[in-house]
Amino acid sequence: MPLLILPEEEKHLINKDFKTNLMKKDHQDQDVLQPTGSALTGSLARRSFLQFAGAGAAGIALFAAGCKKSNDMLAVETPGMGVSLGSNDTGILNYAYALEQLEAAFYDAVIKNPYQGISAVELALLTDVRDHELAHRDFFKAALGTAAIADLEFDFSTIKFSERASVLATAKAFEDLGVSAYNGAGRLIKSPDYLTLAGKIVSVEARHAALIRNLIEPGTFANMEVVDVNGLDKARKPAEVLAIAQTYIKTPVNASNLPV
Numbered sequence: 001m002p003l004l005i006l007p008e009e010e011k012h013l014i015n016k017d018f019k020t021n022l023m024k025k026d027h028q029d030q031d032v033l034q035p036t037g038s039a040l041t042g043s044l045a046r047r048s049f050l051q052f053a054g055a056g057a058a059g060i061a062l063f064a065a066g067c068k069k070s071n072d073m074l075a076v077e078t079p080g081m082g083v084s085l086g087s088n089d090t091g092i093l094n095y096a097y098a099l100e101q102l103e104a105a106f107y108d109a110v111i112k113n114p115y116q117g118i119s120a121v122e123l124a125l126l127t128d129v130r131d132h133e134l135a136h137r138d139f140f141k142a143a144l145g146t147a148a149i150a151d152l153e154f155d156f157s158t159i160k161f162s163e164r165a166s167v168l169a170t171a172k173a174f175e176d177l178g179v180s181a182y183n184g185a186g187r188l189i190k191s192p193d194y195l196t197l198a199g200k201i202v203s204v205e206a207r208h209a210a211l212i213r214n215l216i217e218p219g220t221f222a223n224m225e226v227v228d229v230n231g232l233d234k235a236r237k238p239a240e241v242l243a244i245a246q247t248y249i250k251t252p253v254n255a256s257n258l259p260v
Contacts, residue, residue: 003102010174011216013242017134027144029038029182044102055073070172082250082252082253082254083149083150083152083250083251083253084254084255084256084257085149085253085254085255085257085258086147086149086257087097087258087259088190088259089189089190089191089194089256090144090147091255091257091258091259092185092188092189092194092217092238092258092259093140093143093144093194094140094148094149095145095146095181095185095238095242095255095258096140096181096182096185096198096201097137097140097141097144097148097149098149098152098242098245098253099135099177099178099181099241099245100133100137100140101137101151101152101154102152102154102174102245102248102249103133103136103137103174103175103178104130104133104134104137105154106154106156106159106170106171106174106248107126107130107134108130108134109156109161109173110126110130110161110167110171111123111126111127111130113161113162114167115161115163115164115167116162116163116164117164118164122215125211125215126171129171129179129208129211129212132204132208136201136204139171150251152250152251152253153250153251154248154249154251155248155249155250156248156251158247168212168215168216169216171212172209172212172213172216175205175208175209175212175224176198176209176226177236177244177245178202178205179202179205179206179209179226179234180226180233180234180235180236180241181236181238181241182198182202182205183202183233183234183235183236184235184236184237184238184240184241185198185238186198186199186202186235188238188258188259188260197244206233208223209226210222237260238255238258238260239260242255
């Protein structure tokens with residue numbers, strides 16, 4: 001993938017904005033258990049994620065250019081066969097995008113309809129997670145451009161959003177699934193640039209998974225359900241992940257062209 005050369009004034013602005021937001025992030029990390037100011041606004045979270053991941057305006061341009069130049073089969077909707085994710089790297093990116101859409105929609109519903117008795121601390125932490133997921137979703141959509149699948153429809157009718165246990169159990173399932181999905185897809189990604197970005201996103205998803213598990217039961221952030229005797233996270237193939245996720249995805253998803 002060719003390097004993108006920016007004018008010196010643009011480099012200065014990007015670096016200045018990155019340093020400013022990095023200082024803000026350090027301050028927010030110190031106050032993570034304090035409700036006031038710990039929950040990021042959606043716009044800040046989406047902007048800061050792109051910058052911290054090394055994918056600001058220039059990063060998205062590079063990422064999207066790689067997708068456009070690829071010979072991968074693009075995502076299309078075929079009557080009776082659902083939405084095809086595409087093939088090769090484009091297909092894997094759409095696969096990740098579909099999962100990020102699912103998580104973003106779930107957490108958005110949680111924050112808009114907080115469960116009964118939610119504390120200020122838990123609301124702040126879950127709002128942070130929601131904003132991260134929105135940022136992940138928006139990143140993939142912008143990066144894929146015209147190769148992106150359409151917005152998916154979801155069915156959360158089995159989730160009791162008014163009950164803490166139901167919400168956190170679902171969040172745990174989604175986060176564990178997401179981490180195993182990225183771990184399983186890593187070996188299928190051909191582009192080193194895409195693999196690097198996927199690695200940065202899965203590290204955030206793992207933080208989410210640990211947080212949710214600790215909210216449910218302190219000290220269970222990395223138990224043997226998700227980490228093996230070698231200290232390694234579980235990995236699932238796309239077909240396994242989508243079979244589980246399809247419970248909540250109304251839109252038929254066709255992953256038959258993904259690499260295996």
